[in-house]
Structure formats: structure tokens, C-alpha cells
Amino acid sequence: MTDVLDTPLVQQSDAPAAHEEHHGHDEHHGPSGILNWLTTTDHKIIGMSYTITAVIMLLIGGAFAELIRAQLVSPNGHLVTFAQYNELFTMHGSVMIYLFAGPFAFGALANFVVPIQIGAPDMAFPRLNALSYWLYLSGSITMLLGFVTAGGAANFGWVGYSPLSDSINAPGAGADLWIGGLLLTGFSAIFTGVNLAATIFYLRAPGMTLFRMPIFTWNLLVTAILILLAFPVLTAGLIMLFADRHFGTHIFSVSGGGVPVLWQHIFWFWGHPEVYILALPFFGMVTEIIPVFSRKPVFGYKGMVFATLTIAALSLGVWAHHMFTTGVVLLPFFSIMSLLIAVPTGIKLFNWIGSMWRGQIWFSTAMLMSIGFVVTFLIGGLTGIYLASPPLDFFTHDTYFVVAHFHSVVMALVLGGMAGLYYWGPKMTGYMLNETLGKIQFWLLFIGTQVFTFPQYILGLQGMPRRMAVYPHDPQWQNLNLWSTLGAVMIGVSSLLFAINCIVSWKKVPAGDNPWDAHTLEWFTTSPPPHHNFYRLPKIRSERPTWDYNHPEAPALAHGNGEGSHS
Amino acid sequence: METTPQPPQGAPARSGRSRRLRGLIALPFAALILSGCTVPSFGAKKSDTTTGLSTYHLWQGFSIAAAIIGGGTLLLILYAVLRYRRKDDSIPKQSQYHIPLELLYTILPILIVIGLFATTLVVENKVVAEPKTSYVVNINAFQWGWKFSYPGTNALVVGQTTQKPTMMMPLGVDVHFNLTSSDVVHGFYVPDFNFSRYALPGVTNNFTFHAMKTGTFFGQCTQLCGLYHSLMFFQVKVVSLPEYRNWIHQFDTPAGAAAAQAAQQALEQQNATHVPYKPASTTGTGAAN
């Protein structure tokens, strides 16, 4: 059964007594079952689909990682062949970056949370939102299909450097499927970016001025802008690469007068903003969680927004720090721009500490994961500063030092994502996740991450290059690799614990509307929220409307009122 | 770990002035210059080339800054986490802004960044400098091996994968390198020299080494270049100048010329039979070395 749904705006009522008020025409009478899933345009269901798909991708990418680490336990591992090893790390990187981290960051929780946080009934373009998901799902399948083709999956690294990705060096269908998958997920990302920006610009609730938006929403707005700036470049590059492979153009091949380094420019012009496209949503999650569990407002709200915007602005001018060792880029320009990114990132870090300072910290799993994020991200951030210095990059480029650096960063993001799942999971499903299992998972994940990355830092400094199926016999290298593998196993076990937690916690403890005494609008509605999110809205007078509503006795924020009114 | 001790970098004389001039931000670097090589290595190798040594010192400077900033921040986090655990149900003071503090942790990092950038520039200019020299080596990377030729002479070394070709270079003089690739992107990397550079098709990359120690140093391709990337080894052998000259002149003898010719033929044969791509099922993992 299908029906024409006039979308009424959120039913507005400021009266607390109206809590039980129920609006019949707000009920959704759509098709049910699988057809409902296929035809839904509800951002919450799409967000859930995104979340589940992305977590499955995390598990697939994680399985590849475990295979890679198992191969490296001994210097001359025989678990996989050279060619299989190349496929494994290529697909590990591709699945994690393209199919897990990005979609999880701006498709999963963002899709679910952002409209509710700003008091909107749905995304601005619900059907486009559904299309984003289907493109993401089919793109993921396309990329993974490479494994069932005769030539195997793509094998030129997740960066696909030309000429290694041309038709001579990578003739297989796996490479084309990799390109096709990226085209699909790339368009999916662009549509999500358009959708998020339009939603945040046009569907905010009355009184929700730009400078009262939760930091998570702010970060997603900036992420959306970055997506729109960066992803079209990647899409264009992929089409050029495909043309080189099949239509006889010579854009990236020397023999026809092309320039191989051009691919690196195009790729990293997307690739470095992409790092922030991945990171900013997770920064936002943590920025929501830390103040809630410290019972304080976020420290330095405006500084936080400023830092996010600065990161976005600078991120477009740093791409060639991935190319310092090519010898054909302007070293000082990219060095100073990259170093400068440390400043807004540092502001964020200190603001997180400031949010905890003199608070009342409740060590829930979400909070523990967030603190784990801050610590791990600090390590990843500091080692990133080294890489912004060209001489030090010459020294460590393409060694395990770089691998360790970005795994510190992305494992911090995994910790942040887990924090988000423990925090918003109850809102999405209506049921709490088991805290004891969650805490065990946290310690395994946090310690595992450090055990995983620290040996890699040392290995890199001792000269072990990345992407090696075998490595020279050296007892110390083997020991370090063994430790790293142990860390990877701990991380793997922690992921399994999360899956177990999801199963054992299903329909056990109802969450209620606001289990965390949280600040933002999504905690004002039911868990899970009704079809168009709200039965009523509170007055919005600060960036913490739900908190203000629940704590009329608490002193109002000194700067919470009237911000943004000057325009 | 590297064991050869290096003489302190002529520091004691500069101690007092240096500290005053450089001010608070540069203190770690000043301390570094003062104490020369007694500063911990922070996991890095002290290099056997002049530029590599500068890089190593830069590494130490960055590490001191990172240790101070990172350690301090970690302590702050730890303090906050231990001190402010929830004790009761009261609502703490809802403080949100502290402008002077926020300005402090905006401006201080900017100053630190400028300091780091300034030291980076100094070292970078040293590392990428191309002093005039008559010692030149042409390096060509290919799937999956290296060709070292010495312009103006007959010397030629070629080797693939596990053969570990040896590149000779003289001690104590600037040696200029022209790095090219004949197929995909490769990475020329000598861990002991703290340096790597891409070998790009269609581009000639230049760099200079000034070795300070004789010995044989391990080298490897760092940029993924296909199937046998993990086996693309080479060696750098640093010998005294007379020894180097002798080695070059060997190639002028009939035996030497024959060796060079054999190497050239092996390379041509490899080019003729080279298959850049093989399906996964047909490749095993061979011996690493």
C-alpha cells in the first residue's frame, strides 16, 4: 500500500503537558517488510541501513587486516601469495576508507542524527537520500566483486597510483570494478553532501540559529561542503583513469605524452580533504559525547566551530604532503600549510579537555571510547606533525612509520565511531547496549590499538617499507611484527565483542527518551523517534535545548543566548 | 641500533648566546644544539650521510617538541579523568568560554608551528641542495630491480629482485644521483641515509649524498610497484675514493667490460620477457633474501 504523504512540519507545542499528544496524520502508512526497506525515504531507516552496511564493511576490511597481519608474523610468510597479498592490502585500504569510514561518518550516524538534532522532520531531499544509500550499497558490492573475477581484485594499493593502475600493469576486471565501485560510492557521497548542506541550511527548527547548532551538526555541515569540493575531483580522475585504460587516451601515461604525477595530484586533492571528511564527523561525535558525560556545555563552542572551518579551509591546500618524495612539488608551501592544520586540531583537543575540566565525568562506554579517541588521536596527530616536515617525510615516507601514523588516526576514528554507536545506538533502536561488555570491548580496543601501532612506529624508523608480503630476516623486525599482529588480534576480538553485544542486548533494556541526560534535540523525542521525528519541540534558546528544558534550575549559559543574532 | 659515536656538533662555544637568541619556543632546538648527540634518538637511526644527520637532528628536535606537548596534554587528560569523576548528582559550574585561555592555546601552537617550520626550512635546504660535483651516478628503477650506471665511465651494475645489486659510492665527497624509472613509480630508499625519493617515469629526480662512513648499507624499493615489490632490494657500498676509482677502472679491463656487457644483456633479456602482471594463483612467496 502506498500513500501520498503530505509532510506536515513538526507538530509544534511548547506545553510540557502535550507530551502524550498524538497526531494521527503523522503516522506512516507505507508498505511493510522488505518492500518497506526498498522504498523507504525515511532518513532514520536509511541511516540504519547505512550503519549496518558500514559495520559489515568494517568487519570485512578487518578480516583482510587480520590476514595481512597473519602473513607478516614470519618474515617469509606463506599464508598468501605475493599477488594475493597485493590484493589484500589494496582491498583492506579501499574497503576501510571508501566503504567503511566515509559512509559511516557522513552516511550512517549523520543521516540519522543530523535532521533530528536541528529539529527537522527528514532530510531535505528524502528520495535523493535513498538513492545515496543504494549507490553506496551497489558501489560496495561492485568493488568487492573483484574477488570473484578471474584476475582477482584490484592490486595497486588503495591510492591506485598511475601507471601501476594502467591496462598493462593491472589488466584485470578487478581494477575496473574498483573504479566502478568508486564512481558509484563517489556519487553517493556527493548526493549525501548536497542533502546534508541543504538540510542544515533550510530545515532548522525555529530559534535554531546557525550558532546554536550542536557541534556534530556543524561538523557535518563542513564535511558536506568538503565533500562537494573534493569528490567531483576524484570522480573526474577516475573517469580519466578509465579512459586511459580502455579508450586509448594518454592522460597519465608517459608514452603518449601524459604525466603520471597528475594522477597523484588529482587523487590527493581529493584524498587529503577526504581525511577530514572522514575525521570531522567523528570529531563531532566525540564533541557531543564528552560534554554530556561531564555534565557541562562543550568548552569553547565558537572556537570549536572556528577550528572546524579552519581545518576545512586549510585541508584543500595540503594535498601534496603525500607527494613530498616525488621531488616535483613545492615543498615549503605544503609544509607550512600542513603544519598549520595542527593549530585548529590542537584547539579541538584542548577544548575536549576543557569540557571535562571541573565536570562530573560519568565513565559510560561511550565516554570511555571518547577518551580513548582523544588519547589515540593525540598520538596520531603528533606523529602527523613529523610528516608535514619534508626532510622527515623523506626519512619516513612509505615506511611503517606512516602506516602506524594513519592507523593511530583511523583507529582513533573507530574508537570515536564506537562511542557514537554506544551513545546513539539506544536512540536508534530504543534499547541500551550492555555496558559491561562495552567496557571490556573498550579496553581491548584501546590497548589493542596501541599494541598494534607502536611496534609499527619502530619498524618504520628502522626502515621497513610498507606493502611488503615478505621482509628481510631480522629477529627484531619479526618480534615487532608479532606484537603488531597481537594488537590486531585484540582489535579483532573487540569487534566480535561488539557484534555479540548487539545480539545479547537486543530488546533487553528499554532506553527511554533521554538515558544520558543529554543536551541536544534528538534526546527530546522518543527512542526510536516517530516517523517524522517529533511530536513537539521545546523552545530553543541555546545549543542545549533539551538540557535547558530538563534543567530549568541550572544557571543559563553566559553566552548561550542570542548568539548569531547580529546578522 | 646504530653504535658509532659522533663527535658533539661543536656546541659548547655557542651555548649562552644561542639560548638567549632563540627564545622560549626554540628552546628544545637550542637544547638540541647544545647537547649535540647526547639527546636520545627517539627511535631513529643516526645517519651516515651529512644530510641524513641533519634530518636526524631535525627528528630529535621535533621529537622533543612532541614529547613536551604530547606528554603535557596526556597529563592534562589523565588529571581531568582522575580528578573529575562523577561523585554526586550535582550540576557543576556551566562554564563555556575562557577567552584568554583559548587565545593562549591558539597562539602558542602557531608560534610552535612557525618554529618547527623554520627549522624544517633550514634542514630542507640542506637536504635538497645540489652542490657541484664530478661524481655522478645514474639510477634507473625497473620492475623489479635496479640499474646503476656511472656517466663518463664504463661501469654498470644491474640486478633484479633477490640479486641485490650493489651501488658503489665514494666516501667523503658529494655524489650526485639522477633517478629515473622505466615503468611504474618506484621508491629509492636507503634507511641508513634517512632518505627516500620516488623514481618517476618520465621525470629525472636529483639528489646528493655525502657519505661519512664506509660500509655496506641496505636499500629497498618503498613505493608499491607490482608483484615483486617486496623483493626489490639493493645495496649501497661506500668505499674510500681510491678504492672507488679502482672499481670504476675495473670496467675498462676486458674482464670488467665483459661483466658490464653481461649485465646489459641480462637487462635486455629481462625487458624482453618481462610480464608486469600475473594472476594470483600463479605466484608464490619466494625467499626474502
Next chain:
Amino acid sequence: MKIEARILLLLGLFFGAMCAVYWTWSLENAGGFMMFAAMLLGFLPGGYYWWWSRRMPERPEDNPNANPEDGAGVIGTFPGSSIFPFTLGMGAFMTVLAMVFGTWLLVPGLALVVWALLGATGESRHGGDH
């Protein structure tokens, strides 16, 4: 609306400045060109929002003292559910697979795309599928 416009314009301005510095300093054109495009991507929507923000009355979401009832009313009509996003997605999927598994896949792929485009447009015109 003015702040939204200002953010985008400022980003465009920053990219423009960065582009100018890079283009004059560097010998490489690809990056300068891409930064120029980024500048336009800041100015284009930023300028549009700026133009509109001067011509529209203040919206309740920009008014810090607005009450929830100020925004009441219908904000838009769209189908409560629609099969066409899925159809379009699968059409795109098949079209991409056609690049690898044979051009015959283009036939069902493009057919699905066309069907979805027609269907979705009709849906929008009638305010829902039927």
C-alpha cells in the same frame, strides 16, 4: 541565511588567496586549477545565498527568539515512500557493471535509469506515487 552565505564566501575567498599564492609560487598547474575551481565552489553558492538573503524575510530559524509555533505549517510535500531511488540505484549499478561484464548490461541498466527518472519526475508532479 546571511551567516551561511558569509561562511561560503569566506571559504571561497580563502581558496582564492591560496590559489593566487600557489599559482605564482609553484610551477605546477593542476593544483592551481583545482584550487581555482574550489574558489568558484565557494563563491557560486555563497553568492546565491547572499543574493537571496537580502531579498527574503527573516526566517524563524535565523531568529534567536523564535518560538516553535513560528515555524508551523507544511514545509514540503514528497512521497512517503518511493521505489524509484532503488530503481535508479540499480540502473546505475548495472550501467557500471556494463563497463566490466559486457555492454549488454547497458540495456537493462539504462532502461531502469530512464524508467526511474520518468517515474520520479511524475511522482514529484503528482505529489506521490500511485
